[in-house]
Amino acid sequence: MMNSENWIYCPVCKNKTRLQIREDTELKNFPLYCPKCKQETLINVYKLNISVIKEPDAQTQSR
Known part of the structure; x- marks a missing residue:
């Protein structure tokens, strides 16, 4: 069985990052950096399948 490899593209600017993934790659909460x-x-x-985790924006505490 031949494993295919794909480049990971930045979800913000859609450019190629420095990482490749294979069919058997599993990442959870991975911080992807775009150069x-x-x-x-x-x-x-x-x-x-790549899914982007949406983090809630930090809320300031009011007194």
């Missing part, structure tokens, strides 16, 4: 737009995004990867 082009310098953004870090949390992703999950399972069977070549």
Whole structure:
């Protein structure tokens, strides 16, 4: 069985990152860094499906 490899693309700017994944790659809460737009995004990867984790924005505490 031949494992296919795919590049991970930045979900923000859609450019290629420095990482490749295979069919059997599993990532959970992985901080993906894009060298082009310098953004870090949390992703999950399972069977070549990449999903972006949306973090709630930090709320300031009011007194």
